[in-house]
Amino acid sequence: MRYIEPHGHMVSRTTDDYEAMVTAGCQAVCEPAFWAGFDRGSVDGFRDYFRQLTEYEPARAAKYLLPHYCWLCINPKESEDLALAADVLAMIPEYLDRPNVLGIGEIGLNRNTRNELRVLEQHVELAVTQAQLILVHTPHLEDKLKGTRLILDVLRAHPGVDASRVIVDHVEEHTLRLVLDAGFWAGITLYPDSKSSPARAVDMIEMCGGERLWMNSACDWGVSDPLAVPKTALEMRRRGHSAERVDQLLFRNPHQFLSQCPKFRVAPGSAS
Amino acid sequence: MSTSNPDHTDRTTPAPPGNAALIDVGFLPVRAKLLEVAAFLDRVERHGVADDFRCKALRAAAHVLVDGEAERARRILEALSDPSLEPEAVSTGKAAFGAWQIRD
Numbered sequence: 001m002r003y004i005e006p007h008g009h010m011v012s013r014t015t016d017d018y019e020a021m022v023t024a025g026c027q028a029v030c031e032p033a034f035w036a037g038f039d040r041g042s043v044d045g046f047r048d049y050f051r052q053l054t055e056y057e058p059a060r061a062a063k064y065l066l067p068h069y070c071w072l073c074i075n076p077k078e079s080e081d082l083a084l085a086a087d088v089l090a091m092i093p094e095y096l097d098r099p100n101v102l103g104i105g106e107i108g109l110n111r112n113t114r115n116e117l118r119v120l121e122q123h124v125e126l127a128v129t130q131a132q133l134i135l136v137h138t139p140h141l142e143d144k145l146k147g148t149r150l151i152l153d154v155l156r157a158h159p160g161v162d163a164s165r166v167i168v169d170h171v172e173e174h175t176l177r178l179v180l181d182a183g184f185w186a187g188i189t190l191y192p193d194s195k196s197s198p199a200r201a202v203d204m205i206e207m208c209g210g211e212r213l214w215m216n217s218a219c220d221w222g223v224s225d226p227l228a229v230p231k232t233a234l235e236m237r238r239r240g241h242s243a244e245r246v247d248q249l250l251f252r253n254p255h256q257f258l259s260q261c262p263k264f265r266v267a268p269g270s271a272s
Numbered sequence: 273m274s275t276s277n278p279d280h281t282d283r284t285t286p287a288p289p290g291n292a293a294l295i296d297v298g299f300l301p302v303r304a305k306l307l308e309v310a311a312f313l314d315r316v317e318r319h320g321v322a323d324d325f326r327c328k329a330l331r332a333a334a335h336v337l338v339d340g341e342a343e344r345a346r347r348i349l350e351a352l353s354d355p356s357l358e359p360e361a362v363s364t365g366k367a368a369f370g371a372w373q374i375r376d
Contacts, residue, residue: 035366080363111363112354141368145353173346174353194370199298200345238293 001243002271003229003250005029006258007106007135007169007187007216010057010068011049017219017226018064024230027251028067028266030258031057032106032135035077037221043087046074050091054098067266069258071105071135072096079110079119089122096130102261103127105135106169109147112139120154128160133261135187136168138175140194148175152182165260167214172196176204185212185257190228198232202239205249214254247271309334329371 002025010018010031021029031053040046053070061068072095074088095101104127109116127134136155139147151168155161168179169187172195179186188204189195196204201215217228225231233246251271258264313331316322333351336344354372 077366110366111360111368113360113363116363117359139368141370142352142354142372143368145350146356149357150359172349173343174349203345238297240293 001025001230001233001246001250002027003233004214004254004258004266005217005226005229006214006254007032007189007218008226009034009218009220010061011052012221013219013226015060015064018061018066021226022064022066024227026066026230028069028258028264029061030069030071030102032071032137033073033075034106034220035075039078039081040084043084043091046088047091050095054095054100058100067100069100069102069264071103071133072101073104073107073123074119075106076108076110076116076120076137076139079116080113082115082118085119085122089119089126092126093130096132099263102258102264103133103135104130105133106137107134108137108151109139110137110143112143112147112150117150117154120151121158124154124158124161128158133258134161134166136166138168138170140170144170144172145174148178152178152184155184156182167257169216170195170218171204173200173204176208180208180212185214188213188215189218190215190225190232191218192223192225194223198228198235201232202235202241205236206239210245210249210253212253212257213249214257215249243271325373326369326371 005021005026005028008029008031010029033049033053036049040049050072053072057070058068072092074085079085092104104123107120107123109120124134136151138144138151148168155166163183167185167187170189171179171186176186188201190198190201205213215229215232217224217226219226219228229250233250236246236249252268255266255268313322313327316324316327321327329352333348336347336351341347352371
């Protein structure tokens with residue numbers, strides 16, 4: 001079995017996780033910029049973080065023969081500070097040409113505030129003007145439905161946004177159809193408590209067809225499982241889904257989306 | 273190895289995939305989760321915190337489980353969601369709570 005981990009915060013994980021992921025069949029990992037668990041004090045904190053994502057982390061992954069890619073942004077949790085956000089947005093273009101940068105993400109909303117919305121709009125503008133793919137984070141728990149609606153409004157309002165180049169992540173049963181019906185890609189995040197279980201993810205695939213859909217572990221420093229994606233493959237096989245179908249969802253779908261960035265070079269090949 | 277056991281509990285070869293496995297594999301973990309819900313609701317009553325907005329929301333959402341209608345997961349998520357449409361003026365903190373509470 002082969003799979004792509006399209007959303008993993010590997011700076012928070014140990015090298016043991018790299019070994020386990022590769023052993024389970026991981027062919028590439030993609031790391032969106034995220035909140036460190038505390039607010040960074042200045043743009044220089046982000047500069048160091050972007051160096052970590054574009055220099056140190058791909059080298060660490062390479063020791064396990066795993067291609068490492070990343071996305072850049074100021075995370076919605078830090079977007080209340082408009083001055084800091086402006087500084088970071090101005091600095092991001094310095095890093096967009098790095099060989100493992102796929103696009104702008106994970107942008108979006110956290111508590112659905114006006115400032116967060118403003119920074120989201122600025123990120124979308126940056127992505128469009130720089131011809132970058134977009135990875136969107138949708139809010140947690142009770143804020144997800146409202147936040148998803150607001151995010152879709154922002155994306156649809158920008159004439160330069162190509163829906164086929166945007167993935168809206170962390171969808172659940174109440175937001176999946178909103179995203180797919182609007183023409184965007186959707187990501188299902190497999191979390192033990194706060195998002196979707198492997199079983200619910202497969203339910204959603206069965207009900208929505210699995211087109212324009214990927215699954216990810218979003219493993220980070222919180223309660224999460226870096227092997228959640230291959231464990232979902234087991235759930236699919238238990239229900240009678242074919243190996244071909246598993247390969248479509250776990251490898252070929254994310255490969256299709258990510259390959260829109262020419263820097264993503266993972267051989268499509270065939271499942272062995 | 274018995275070859276007549278209908279519940280596959282002593283199989284040494286993989287069970288046939290499909291509908292039967294949904295229950296064979298899924299029932300016990302879900303039974304355990306349902307008991308956790310029941311015990312949690314008992315616990316918060318016993319400790320006098322059952323009126324917390326999250327506990328109220330959980331009890332209300334639980335009705336969806338037995339109303340006989342489909343798409344229970346979607347409807348429970350919607351029941352726990354903020355139904356408003358306008359952006360918030362300011363952030364009330366980094367973390368969400370899991371259930372929506374009317375804000376003053």
